[in-house]
Amino acid sequence: MRIVLAGTGSAVGKTTISTGIMKALSEEYRIQPFKAGPDYIDTSYHTLATGNDSRNLDSFFMSDGQIRTSFERGLKTAKADFGIIEGVRGLYEGISPIEDVGNTASIAKALDAPVILIINARSLVKSAAAIVIGFKTLDPTIKIEGVILNQVKNKKHYLKTKEAIETLAKTPVIGGIKRDDAIRVEQRHLGLVPAVERENLLNYIEKWGEVIKENIDLDALIQIMKNAEKLPEGREDTWQEKNRKKxxxxxxxxxxxxxxxxxxxxxxxxxxxxxxxxxxxxxxxxxxxxxxxxxxxxxxxxxxxxxxxxxxxxxxxxxxxxxxxxxxxxxxxxxxxxxxxxxxxxxxxxxxxxxxxxxxxxxxxxxxxxxxxxxxxxxxxxxxxxxxxxxxxxxxxxxxxxxxxxxxxxxxxxxxxxxxxxxxxxxxxxxxxxxxxxxxxxxxxxxx
CATH class of the missing domain: 3.40.50.880 (Class I glutamine amidotransferase (GATase) domain)
Structure with missing residues (x-):
């Protein structure tokens, strides 16, 4: 009952799409949001979209057992139906050019979670299939079970790119988002502007949710989450409890x-x-x-x-x-x-x-x-x-x-x-x- 929304790189629209998905699904289900990596701002958007505090999962900070403990704590606290994890940067980007520490892939592995790959499809058709093939073959233990295309030009562009990926990369494309400056997010030197500062942000998030409902096959996304295997064994505490005095x-x-x-x-x-x-x-x-x-x-x-x-x-x-x-x-x-x-x-x-x-x-x-x-x-x-x-x-x-x-x-x-x-x-x-x-x-x- 979980999914990782990962990008091929930074600035592919992960936060807008992830937050929109969280908002759209929150109309019917209880969604517990998560963010891979050390981030405070994206989580504030998730929290506003779902009504549940978004939590960070980070393999530089946490062992696999702590990641699973933290994930389960989030689901239990929110009494959530699904856990949705927004990735950080590209799926494989971490502190090492070879290993997985600090990247989104490490979170997907620790949770044995299916992955939806988000691609900026501007000017891409067949090359988009090559990207998916590359991401799938680099580490076959990562379960990339769907693709979302962002920045598509029009319906024709979307359908051609979808055909390329599904035929050549053997991976379902569950939706595509057209280019629209209206759904971009304001940024400053540390990243996005925190939710607490943005007036009418909920209006933006509601719009993102509507865009998602119109362009993403949410039934297919839900089915992918439902098909996720049982969480792997192994749990570790995330903090010490020693103080007795109030x-x-x-x-x-x-x-x-x-x-x-x-x-x-x-x-x-x-x-x-x-x-x-x-x-x-x-x-x-x-x-x-x-x-x-x-x-x-x-x-x-x-x-x-x-x-x-x-x-x-x-x-x-x-x-x-x-x-x-x-x-x-x-x-x-x-x-x-x-x-x-x-x-x-x-x-x-x-x-x-x-x-x-x-x-x-x-x-x-x-x-x-x-x-x-x-x-x-x-x-x-x-x-x-x-x-x-x-x-x-x-x-x-x-x-x-x-x-x-x-x-x-x-x-x-x-x-x-x-x-x-x-x-x-x-x-x-x-x-x-x-x-x-x-x-x-x-x-x-x-x-x-």
Whole structure:
């Protein structure tokens, strides 16, 4: 009862088509959405389309057993009829030119899930069949059981390409989407604009759903999902559960800060944390909590508004001064520095954050803890990812760092994790499956 929607590469229309399929099927079924790879934005579209929190599946962060555990948890939580997984980049693109770690194929293998291949068919007919044959023969264990054509010129083009693929590649084509600028998605430097920021996004998603219903054979897609084999054996835990004391964790959640993995929050709850959401943009001060979690987002877009909310910034600084635990990732790190592009921020770390035109960090991360902190202990090795156009200007100063970067870039000199008192802030986005002690350590720190 599952499917992987994979592309031949980036920018073939995976998110629009996947979200449209999720929306169309949600009218009759309960759909649990998933996204392959480290992504916060596509998942926000899925969530809006289905009403269920989209979850990430990533073989760099997770073992096969953890992937299956996470997949089943999602289905169970949503009481879903089907699980639909949007791939990342091309089906086989990962961190290695040969192996499968970090790619969509690894997720399909771990779940033994059938794959629908999405192709940008612009100017292709017989060559589209060659593409399908190539994708199928590169790894015959991947079950490519259908094709969707995007960017077709007209019905004649669609039917000719469909005939080529079905005759030569022996693979059914279950639909084709005509070229239409109206269903393109607005983008910015980190990818698509998050759902929380886009006005009338639900109207767009409803339109995508209508386009899908008109152009995709959804009965054939459902049958492919129903024909999926039983999930393979082997399950592994995705987090530790050690904290016994009840605590309250404040989670920044608004237009600015909304990059969170749902399982990180679930792991906090499993460690006796009550999640209290608040808005650094709109609220006057932090809530009455024992610890604060600042996720990533786009604080640079809202720097003026964040600067104007002086009472919130003072409240955060006092929380830090009182030695309460604060954990911040990427955009959260920027908010805790002195300023963002000259706009005053919280000032816990006396350095400026500055946006640049070029990407400063884009990588999976492997980090080793060099100093005990609220989420890891010295010697711990964990994984994450970084994706940012900003940099923290240390100007020759030598701050205390919590993490040594073994793979990736970090803040400076292969170091990351600014640390002061019980506050840790880094460019590393963590997933609890790749840092299973995160939630238990954080909640224990909040309870001390």
């Amino acid at each position: 605590v309250k964790i404040g989670v920044a959640m608004d237009e600015v800060f909304n990059f969170y993995y749902i399982e990180n929050l679930e792991a906090l709850k499993a460690n006796n944390a009550e999640i209290v959401y608040f808005s650094p943009l709109h609220d006057e001060e932090i809530p009455d909590v024992d610890g604060i979690y600042f996720g990533g987002g786009y604080p640079e877009i809202f720097a003026k508004e964040l600067e104007s909310n002086k009472s919130m910034r003072k409240s955060v600084f006092k929380f830090y001064e009182d030695a309460n635990p604060i954990y911040a990732e990427c955009g959260g790190l920027m908010y805790l520095t002195k300023s963002i592009n000259g706009k005053e921020m919280c000032g816990i770390f006396n350095y400026e954050s500055q946006m640049t035109k070029k990407v400063q960090g884009l990588s999976y991360i492997i980090a080793e803890t060099s100093k005990d902190n609220i989420i890891t202990k010295k010697g711990d090795i964990f994984r994450g990812h970084e994706f940012h156009y900003s940099k923290v200007l240390l100007n020759g100063q030598k701050p205390e760092f919590a993490f040594k970067i073994l793979r990736g870039k970090g803040i400076e000199g292969s170091m990351d994790g600014l640390i002061k008192k019980n506050t840790v802030a880094s460019y590393i986005h963590t997933h609890v499956a790749a840092c299973p002690q995160f939630a238990s350590n954080f909640t224990q720190s909040a309870g001390d």
